[in-house]
Amino acid sequence: MTHSTASTNPQIRNLIERAQRWRAQIGDTLHDRVVSAVFADAAAIAQRTVKRSGKPRSDWERRIDSLLTSRLWGFPIMLALLTVVFWVTIQGANVPSEMIATALFWLQDQLEALFNLLHAPWWLTGFLVHGVYRGLAWVVSVMLPPMAIFFPCFTLLEDLGYLPRVAFNMDRLFKRVGAHGKQALTMSMGFGCNAAGVIACRIIDSPRERLIAILTNNFVPCNGRWPTLILMATMFVGAAFPAHLASIAAASSLVAVTLFGICMTLLVSAFLSRTVLKGVASSFALELPPYRPPQVLRVLYTSIIDRTLLVLWRAVVMAAPCGGLAWILGNVHIGSASLMQHLASFLNPVGHAIGLDGVILLAYIVAIPANEIVVPTILMAYLNAGMMTEIDSMTELKNLLVNEHGWTLLTAVCLMLFSLLHNPCSTTLITIYQETKSKKWTAVAALLPLAIAFAVCFIVAQTARLLGWA
Numbered sequence: 431m432t433h434s435t436a437s438t439n440p441q442i443r444n445l446i447e448r449a450q451r452w453r454a455q456i457g458d459t460l461h462d463r464v465v466s467a468v469f470a471d472a473a474a475i476a477q478r479t480v481k482r483s484g485k486p487r488s489d490w491e492r493r494i495d496s497l498l499t500s501r502l503w504g505f506p507i508m509l510a511l512l513t514v515v516f517w518v519t520i521q522g523a524n525v526p527s528e529m530i531a532t533a534l535f536w537l538q539d540q541l542e543a544l545f546n547l548l549h550a551p552w553w554l555t556g557f558l559v560h561g562v563y564r565g566l567a568w569v570v571s572v573m574l575p576p577m578a579i580f581f582p583c584f585t586l587l588e589d590l591g592y593l594p595r596v597a598f599n600m601d602r603l604f605k606r607v608g609a610h611g612k613q614a615l616t617m618s619m620g621f622g623c624n625a626a627g628v629i630a631c632r633i634i635d636s637p638r639e640r641l642i643a644i645l646t647n648n649f650v651p652c653n654g655r656w657p658t659l660i661l662m663a664t665m666f667v668g669a670a671f672p673a674h675l676a677s678i679a680a681a682s683s684l685v686a687v688t689l690f691g692i693c694m695t696l697l698v699s700a701f702l703s704r705t706v707l708k709g710v711a712s713s714f715a716l717e718l719p720p721y722r723p724p725q726v727l728r729v730l731y732t733s734i735i736d737r738t739l740l741v742l743w744r745a746v747v748m749a750a751p752c753g754g755l756a757w758i759l760g761n762v763h764i765g766s767a768s769l770m771q772h773l774a775s776f777l778n779p780v781g782h783a784i785g786l787d788g789v790i791l792l793a794y795i796v797a798i799p800a801n802e803i804v805v806p807t808i809l810m811a812y813l814n815a816g817m818m819t820e821i822d823s824m825t826e827l828k829n830l831l832v833n834e835h836g837w838t839l840l841t842a843v844c845l846m847l848f849s850l851l852h853n854p855c856s857t858t859l860i861t862i863y864q865e866t867k868s869k870k871w872t873a874v875a876a877l878l879p880l881a882i883a884f885a886v887c888f889i890v891a892q893t894a895r896l897l898g899w900a
Contacts, residue, residue, distance in 0.1 A: 491721055495595065499718075504599040511592075512621075513685060515583045519653070523575035530574060534567035556761060557754050560817035565753015565803055566746055568818060572802040573742055576653040580622040581733035589724040593618065598718065607696050608703025610639035617643075617695060620650040623741045624854055625861040627652075632865070638709045641871065642702050644862055648854045648879045649694040651687065654745075654801035658849045659684060661805060665828055666842035683846070691850050694882070744857045749800035753818065756796050756807055761816050770811050784884055785844030785891030785900075787835070794848070799856045804849070840900035844887045851883035 497503055538559060545555040587593055593615055601611030612634050620627030627647040634640040651659060660680075668680035703709065759770040767775075770792065778788030793807040806818035809827075812835055813819060821827040831837040853876045854862070863872040894900040 494721070495718060498592070498595045499598050504595075508596055508599060509685070511587070512618075512688070513681075515580065515587075516621075516684070516688075517681075518583060519576050519580045522579045526575040526578075527571050531567065531571035534571055535564075538563055538567060553761075556816065557757055561754040561757025562750055563753070564818055565749055565756065565800075568753070568806055569745055569749040569800045569802045570742070572657060573653060573745055573800075574738070576656065577622055577738040577742065578734065580653060581626075581737045582729060584619065584622060585729045585733040585737075586724050589722070589729055591719045591721045594718050603696060604699065607700035608709070609642050609696075609699040610634045610636060613639070613643040613646075613695075613699070616647060617650050617692070620647045620652060622653060622737070624648055624650070624652045624858040625744060626737055626741050628858060628861045628865055638703075638707050641866065642699050642707055644865060645702060645871070645875050645878065646695045646698050648858065648875070649691045649698065649851065651691060651850055652801070652855075652858075654855060655849045657802065658804050659687060659846055662842040662846050662849075665824065665831075666837075666839050670839060687846055687850055690847075694851065698878070698882070741857070744860070745800055745855075748856045748860070749803070752796060752799040752803060756803070756810065756818055757816070759792075759796065760810055760814075768814070771814070774811055783891065784848070784887035785840050785894070786848065786887070787841075789835075790845060790848075794852060797855075798853070801849075801855055838900055840891060840894050844891055847890060848883050848887050851879055851886060853877070853880040853883075 498507060541559050541563060542555060545559060584593075596618065597611050597614045600614030604611050604613050613631075615633065616627050616630040618627075619630040624647050627650070628644050631640050631643045631647070634643055663680040663683045664676075667683040668676035671679040756770075759773065760768050762769050764772060774788035774792045776788065777791045781787040781789075781791045789808055789811045792811065793804045796807050797804045803818060806820055809815070809820060809830070810818045812830060821830065853859075859872055859876055862875045863869070866872065891900070
């Protein structure tokens with residue numbers, strides 16, 4: 431029967447409509463029902479034929495699973511554990527970051543002395559030592575300690591058997607937006623590093639759903655964005671509350687930013703699955719593994735060798751020219767102003783429209799290889815310094831940003847949103863290309879979040895100004 435005949439036959443059309451209604455009612459859950467029935471039969475057969483001595487170990491596992499995967503407590507527990515991992519990572523990374531930075535910047539002084547001893551030209555010393563090396567030192571000191579803490583924590587939860595429970599909890603949400611439940615695991619890995627999260631998308635078998643996970647992994651903040659987020663949360667959000675509530679308010683704002691990133695992941699996943707990557711969400715049988723004590727050596731090897739050092743090496747390779755570029759922009763002058771000042775002035779109207787300024791936008795352009803140097807580059811431009819710098823005193827830093835350059839709470843909020851949503855770093859983009867083998871999808875991965883970041887910040891900034899909040 432031809433298509434035209436079928437479309438004009440009321441009886442056939444009625445049967446098609448009934449089939450579509452039946453599929454809408456039961457089709458998406460049929461696979462789950464079949465799998466549940468199979469496992470129920472298998473459990474009944476095992477109970478009749480297998481003899482156990484003593485109390486079965488699975489009883490307490492079922493009690494824990496009933497709590498960790500419940501509709502009422504599953505998400506709060508998951509959020510609480512995520513907050514604990516963040517807190518441990520942030521607090522634990524402070525001291526080693528400072529120690530590594532001290533050691534690396536001491537070595538910078540020795541390199542500078544060696545170049546001076548060899549009578550090297552000032553521009554060569556500046557470019558290689560104050561530019562390339564200083565940028566690398568900043569990236570290593572900021573990236574290494576958080577990753578060395580976060581990835582073992584993440585791998586520990588994976589080895590204990592908790593991460594499959596996270597996928598189970600998130601499966602309903604991702605299935606509703608046309609994505610895969612395992613995307614929850616790749617998204618969690620992105621909190622340590624988006625490049626590692628992209629690599630983790632290999633666990634998703636469906637090419638369409640794997641591509642959705644790759645394109646949306648950027649919306650969870652990696653450790654390169656945390657320095658900016660923490661600074662804004664502490665200096666502006668926390669300062670807006672009484673002293674005894676400041677730390678709680680700052681931490682809550684970080685959790686809120688994280689939740690907003692998760693919401694954006696779901697929204698963009700829904701958009702992609704209903705437009706350019708349209709398709710039916712695949713079902714998968716997720717068998718929750720038993721809880722087991724972690725294998726410490728395997729956890730350390732997997733987290734340090736396979737994840738931390740691999741990602742750090744890629745970041746270092748990409749960040750090498752970044753510090754050199756920042757030095758050139760700050761030390762090459764046209765007239766009485768440096769290239770950095772000229773470019774910042776050019777970008778200022780666009781920056782003001784989205785609640786920021788030209789210096790912040792330029793810092794994010796320079797920091798495409800490594801988000802860790804955004805704040806040092808901003809300070810370099812504001813202080814008109816010849817190299818990336820930092821200010822140890824929070825009072826001096828606030829005076830520079832607020833009193834001298836007019837930063838407000840709106841600036842902080844827009845900067846936090848832009849830091850969360852903007853394009854991936856070059857390390858992540860290279861990883862995306864390696865995983866997709868497509869220049870088109872790599873370009874989409876770069877431009878889509880950047881467009882979203884500009885749109886969200888523009889709406890927030892203009893709304894705040896319209897309502898007189900800024």
